[in-house]
Amino acid sequence: MIDTGQLWALLxxxxxxxxxxxxxxxxxxxxxxxxxxxxxxxxxxxTLSAGQGGIEVRVLLPTLLAAFAIFSFATPxxxxxxxxxxxxxxxxxxxxxxxxxxxxxxxxTPLNITWIMQVVxxxxxxxxxxxxxxxxxxxxxSLLLWLALWTVLGSALAWLVVGVRQRRVGRIATWLVGAAxxxxxxxxxxxxxxxxxxxxxxxxxxxxxxxLVPGRQWAELVVLVALTLVVALAVLPRCTRWAMSRxxxxxxxxxxxxxxxxxxxxxxxxxxxxxxxxxxAPLRRGAITLTLLPVVLAAFSDVSWVGLVLVPALVAxxxxxxxxxxxxxxxxxxxxxxxxxxxxxxxxLWAKALSLTLVTAGPALLAVxxxxxAIAAAPTAVELTAVLGAAAAGVLVSVARGLRLxxxxxxxxxxxGPRDTPAPPGAMALYSLDLAGRGILTALWFTVTLLGGVWxxxxxxxxxxxxxxxxxxxxxxxxxxxxAVRARVVTAVAYx
Amino acid sequence: xxxxxxxxxLTVTFGAVTAVAGFDLSxxxxxxxxxxxxxxxxxxxxxxVLAGVIPPTAGTVVVAGIDAASDQAGVQARVGYCPDMxxxxxxxxxxxHLQLAATLRGLAPGWQSRAADLLDRFDLxxxxxxxxxxxxxxMGRRLSVVLAAFHEPAVLLLDEPFDGVDPLGVDAxxxxxxxxxxxxxxxxxxxxxxxxxxxxxxxxxxxxxxxxVAAAPAAELAGDDGAERYKALLS
Numbered sequence: 040m041i042d043t044g045q046l047w048a049l050l051x052x053x054x055x056x057x058x059x060x061x062x063x064x065x066x067x068x069x070x071x072x073x074x075x076x077x078x079x080x081x082x083x084x085x086t087l088s089a090g091q092g093g094i095e096v097r098v099l100l101p102t103l104l105a106a107f108a109i110f111s112f113a114t115p116x117x118x119x120x121x122x123x124x125x126x127x128x129x130x131x132x133x134x135x136x137x138x139x140x141x142x143x144x145x146x147x148t149p150l151n152i153t154w155i156m157q158v159v160x161x162x163x164x165x166x167x168x169x170x171x172x173x174x175x176x177x178x179x180x181s182l183l184l185w186l187a188l189w190t191v192l193g194s195a196l197a198w199l200v201v202g203v204r205q206r207r208v209g210r211i212a213t214w215l216v217g218a219a220x221x222x223x224x225x226x227x228x229x230x231x232x233x234x235x236x237x238x239x240x241x242x243x244x245x246x247x248x249x250x251l252v253p254g255r256q257w258a259e260l261v262v263l264v265a266l267t268l269v270v271a272l273a274v275l276p277r278c279t280r281w282a283m284s285r286x287x288x289x290x291x292x293x294x295x296x297x298x299x300x301x302x303x304x305x306x307x308x309x310x311x312x313x314x315x316x317x318x319x320a321p322l323r324r325g326a327i328t329l330t331l332l333p334v335v336l337a338a339f340s341d342v343s344w345v346g347l348v349l350v351p352a353l354v355a356x357x358x359x360x361x362x363x364x365x366x367x368x369x370x371x372x373x374x375x376x377x378x379x380x381x382x383x384x385x386x387x388l389w390a391k392a393l394s395l396t397l398v399t400a401g402p403a404l405l406a407v408x409x410x411x412x413a414i415a416a417a418p419t420a421v422e423l424t425a426v427l428g429a430a431a432a433g434v435l436v437s438v439a440r441g442l443r444l445x446x447x448x449x450x451x452x453x454x455x456g457p458r459d460t461p462a463p464p465g466a467m468a469l470y471s472l473d474l475a476g477r478g479i480l481t482a483l484w485f486t487v488t489l490l491g492g493v494w495x496x497x498x499x500x501x502x503x504x505x506x507x508x509x510x511x512x513x514x515x516x517x518x519x520x521x522x523a524v525r526a527r528v529v530t531a532v533a534y535x
Numbered sequence: 536x537x538x539x540x541x542x543x544x545l546t547v548t549f550g551a552v553t554a555v556a557g558f559d560l561s562x563x564x565x566x567x568x569x570x571x572x573x574x575x576x577x578x579x580x581x582x583x584v585l586a587g588v589i590p591p592t593a594g595t596v597v598v599a600g601i602d603a604a605s606d607q608a609g610v611q612a613r614v615g616y617c618p619d620m621x622x623x624x625x626x627x628x629x630x631x632h633l634q635l636a637a638t639l640r641g642l643a644p645g646w647q648s649r650a651a652d653l654l655d656r657f658d659l660x661x662x663x664x665x666x667x668x669x670x671x672x673x674m675g676r677r678l679s680v681v682l683a684a685f686h687e688p689a690v691l692l693l694d695e696p697f698d699g700v701d702p703l704g705v706d707a708x709x710x711x712x713x714x715x716x717x718x719x720x721x722x723x724x725x726x727x728x729x730x731x732x733x734x735x736x737x738x739x740x741x742x743x744x745x746x747x748v749a750a751a752p753a754a755e756l757a758g759d760d761g762a763e764r765y766k767a768l769l770s
Contacts, residue, residue: 048658089599297630315626318666336708372621376632376682379586380639381611414693453625455668533621 045139046146052199053124058466066330066465070474073149080159085175096170097250101242102163104185108242111193111502114153114184115325119457120201120282121194122147123466123497126452126459141198147464148190149510152360154473158186174250177257181249184264191271194279201457203284221331228413231304290308290458308390309397315369316362316398319454325361327400329354344422347410349482351403351426356478358399362454363441364470365461367392367532371453378525386518392442392512401432401443413452420494428497429485432504440512444470446518449528451535539564539690539721540585545594545669547580547745552582555617556745558594564689567712567722569732569753573769574740578725579619582692582713585723588615599689612640617679617689619725620693625668629659629678640686645714653681657707673700680708684715691715693724697731709735710733729765733757741768 052374057063115121122143148154162182169178196460203209227233235245248260295318300360316322332354367374377387407430411418449464460467488500518524540562545557555577562568569643570578583589585596587607596603600609624632633650636642654660657677667675680696696708712722712735732739733753741749749768756765 130609295666297628301640304638304721307635310633311624311627311631313626318626329681367754369624369712372618372624372628373624373632375583375588375618376616376679377624378588379614380636381608382639383608453668455625488673506700522590529588533618 042355045135048123048144049135049139049143053442053463053465056223056463066469069469070150075156077158079164080163084163085170092397096164097246100165100168100246100249101240102160102237102245103164104242105237107161107186108193109159110153110157110191112196113193113328114151115194115197116200117328118144118322119321119462120144120279121458122151122459122460122464124183124464125303125514126456128456137280137283138156138276140283141194141276142459144279145191145194150468150471152188152468152475155311155471156475157273158183159371161186164513169250171248175252177253180392181257181261181264182400184268184294185245186242186262188264188268188271191268191275195271195275198275198278198282200284202278205282205287206283207288211253232532246450264522268333305386305390305393308381308382308387309394312366312369312391312394313397316394319362319405320457321454321459322361322398326398326402328359329357329361330405331438332406338520342413343424344414344418345486346483347407347414348411348422348429348489349393349479350406351430352436352478352482352485353475354406355399355403355430355437356474358402359395359437359441360461360467360471363395363396363399363438364454364467364474365375365450365532366395366441367449368446368452368454368461370452370532374535378529384519384525385516386390388442388446388516391445392438395438395441396434400430401433421489421492421496424494425485425489425497428488428501429482432485432501432508433478433481436477436504439508439515440477443515446524446528449531451532536586537597539566539599539719540723541595542581542585542593543596543598543668545596546586546592547584547589548592554745555584558742558745558747560740562690562721562723564718564719564721567716567724567736569739570723570725570742571727571729571732571756571765572748576742577745578742579694580698580745582616582694582725583618583625585690586692587611587635588616588618591698598708599662605633605666613689614692615683615686617676617683617694617696619698621675622679622682622707623667623670623675624675626666628664628666629654629681630663632652632678632682636682636685644684650685653685653711656711657681657704664665672761673701676700677704677707680711682713687718691720691722693726695721695726696724705731711746726769729756729762733761741765 054063057066120140122149123140124143127140165178166175169175200213204213238276245260248256250258316326363368368378407426411426413512448462448466451457452461454461462470462504484504485497485500488495488497538561540560542558542560545555545558546553554575556580558577560568570581571665576660580589584591585598585603587610591603594659601609601612601613603610611742617725622733622760627635628652633646633654637646637650651660653754654663657680659674659678659681662674664668667678670678675694676698677700680693683693691712693708693712699703709731724732724735732757736753739751739753739756740747755761
C-alpha cells in the first residue's frame with residue numbers, strides 16, 4: 040500500500056540537503072524530544088491528585104476531542120493538503136506518486152506546531168482528568184487511537200476539499216459552507232446555546248467510554264476507532280490521488296487593478312510586500328485563519344481579560360511564520376532585480392520590517408478586538424494596558440525574530456504552490472517552536488505585569504521587551520549593512 | 536572622457552571556488568561587448584558584480600567615472616541589469632515593476648509613456664496588469680529586458696536575454712540595444728547564442744575558468760569558421 044522506496048528516498052534527500060551538522064543535531068534532538076514531551080506532560084498530569092479540577096477537565100474532554108478533530112482537518116486544509124518535503128514543481132522530473140505525497144504529508148504532521156500543541160493539550164488534560172482514578176493506563180489506547188484516527192482522517196478530508204476546490208463551483212461551495220459554519224457559530228454564541236451544543240456532540244459519548252474501566256463498552260470503542268483508522272489509512276491515498284489528478288480551472292484574478300497613485304520610496308516597497316502577501320494563496324489563507332481562530336475560540340469558551348493577554352503574542356508568532364521567517368522570499372527571483380536598484384539597503388530592510396509588522400499586527404489586533412467584543416465585563420485599566428502591551432510586544436518580538444532569521448537563514452521559496460512554505464519542513468518545525476516559545480514567554484511576562492494591579496505596570500514591563508527588540512533589530516541591521524551578507528541573502532532567495 | 540565601464544583585476548570567489556580571476560575590461564560609451572564562454576566560465580558572476588548584486592572579492596569596478604566601492608547607489612543608478620534567470624517579483628505585474636522602478640530610481644513624471652512604449656515594443660501591453668507568476672519563460676525574459684532598459688541606463692548588462700525568447704522578442708531586444716547604443720549606452724551582453732552576439736556587439740570576449748582567453752571583433756566569430764574558432768577557444 041505504501042511505496043516506502045519513494046518515501047525514504049525523498050526523506051534521505053531532504054536530510055542530505057541539511058548541510059550544517061549543527062542544524063542536523065538541533066533538528067534530531069528536537070524530533071526525539073517531542074514524544075518525550077508528550078509522555079512527560081501525561082505522566083505529570085496523571086500523577087496530580089484528582090480533585091474538583093480533575094472533574095472539571097473531564098467535563099471539557101469531549102470538547103477537546105472535538106477540537107482536535109476539527110483542527111486535524113483545518114490544518115492540512117490550510118496547507119493545501121498538507122506539508123511537503125519538496126515543492127511539487129521540484130519533483131516534476133521524477134515519477135513521484137500521489138500516494139507518496141499523501142504519506143509524506145502525514146509523516147510531516149508531527150512537525151506542525153498546531154498539531155504538537157493540540158496533542159500536548161489533549162494528552163495533558165486527559166492525564167489530569169483521570170488522575171487518581173486508576174484508569175491512567177486504560178484510557179491510553181483509545182486516546183492515542185483517536186489522535187491517530189483524526190490525524191489521518193482529517194488529512195483525507197482536507198485532500199477531498201482541496202480536490203473540490205480545483206473547480207470554481209467547488210470554491211464557491213466551500214466558501215458558502217465556511218460562511219454557514221461561521222454564521223451558525225455566531226448564532227450559537229448569541230443564543231447562549233454553546234454549552235448545550237457541545238454537550239450534544241458525539242465526542243461526549245466517546246469520552247464517556249474512554250474513561251470507563253476496561254470492559255465490553257471500552258473494548259468496543261477501542262476496536263471501533265482502530266477499524267476506522269484502518270479504513271482512513273486506506274482512503275487517504277485515494278483522496279490524495281483524486282485531488283492531485285484534478286487540474287485547477289482558470290483561477291481568474293491574475294489580472295489586477297492598476298494603482299495609479301505613486302508612493303514615497305519606503306511605502307512603495309511596503310506596498311509591494313503587502314500586495315504580494317495578499318496575492319499569495321497560502322499566506323492569505325493563513326492570515327484569514329489566524330483572524331478567524333480567535334472568533335471561534337471566543338464563541339466556544341469563556342474568555343477573560345487575563346486570558347486575552349495570552350492571545351495576541353501567539354497570533355503574532357503564527358503570522359510571522361506565514362512568511363516572515365524568510366521575508367525576502369516574497370520577492371523570489373525579483374530580489375536580484377531589486378538589489379540592482381539604487382536604494383539604501385537600510386531603507387530596504389526598514390521597509391521589510393514595516394510590511395512584516397503590518398501583516399503581523401493585523402491578525403494580532405483583530406484577535407484582541409474579537410476577544411474584547413466577546414468579553415461581557417469592561418476591562419480594568421491594568422487589564423487594558425496589559426492586553427495592548429502584550430499585543431505590541433508580541434508583534435515586535437516576532438517581527439524582530441523573523442527579520443533576524445530572514446537575514447541569517449534565507450531559503451529559496453517562491454510560495455507559488457498551495458503547499459509551499461517559506462522554509463523546508465525541518466526548519467519550519469524549529470522556527471515554529473522558537474516563535475511559539477517567544478510568544479508564550481512574552482504573553483506570560485505581561486500576565487506577570489498584571490499582578491501589580493496598577494495600570495502602568497504593563498507599560499513598565501513593555502520597556503525591557505522594547506529594548507531587547509531594538510537590540511535585536513539593530514544587530515540585524517548591522518549584519519544587513521554588510522554587502523557580502525546581502526549578496527548571500529539575494530543569491531539564496533533567488534537561486535537557492 | 537572616461538569609459539562607460541572600467542574593470543581592473545576583478546576577482547570573485549565563492550568559498551573555495553574562484554568564479555572570476557583577474558578580469559579586465561574597458562568599455563567606451565556606445566560600445567557593445569559580448570561575453571561568451573562555457574557554463575561556469577564566470578560571465579554571470581562578472582555581470583552580477585557590475586550590477587551591484589554581489590560584491591567583488593578583489594579588483595575595482597568604475598562605471599561612468601564612479602567607483603562602485605565608494606558609491607554603489609551611484610553606480611546602480613547608471614546601470615540596467617537583466618539577470619540570467621528570474622529577476623521578477625512573482626506577485627507583481629509588469630506595470631507595478633515599472634512603477635516601483637520609476638519611484639526607486641526617481642524618474643521624472645512622464646515615465647508612463649516610455650513604460651507603455653517599451654511594453655508595446657516587447658508585446659507585453661496585454662499582460663501589463665497580470666502578475667508575472669503566470670508568465671512564460673520568454674515573457675519573463677522580455678520583461679527583464681524592459682526593466683533593464685527602462686531608465687535609459689549608461690550601461691546595459693544583459694545576461695542571456697534571448698534565452699527562450701521567440702524571434703519577434705529577439706528582434707525587439709536587438710532593436711532596443713541598437714537604439715540605446717545610439718544614445719551612448721554601453722552594452723555588455725552574455726549569451727551562448729553566438730549568431731545573436733555577433734549581431735548585437737562589436738567585440739567579443741571569451742572567458743574560460745574566470746579568465747579572459749581571447750578578445751576579438753565579434754565578426755571574427757561569425758559563420759561556421761567563427762563557430763569552430765570559438766569552440767577551439769573553449770577547450
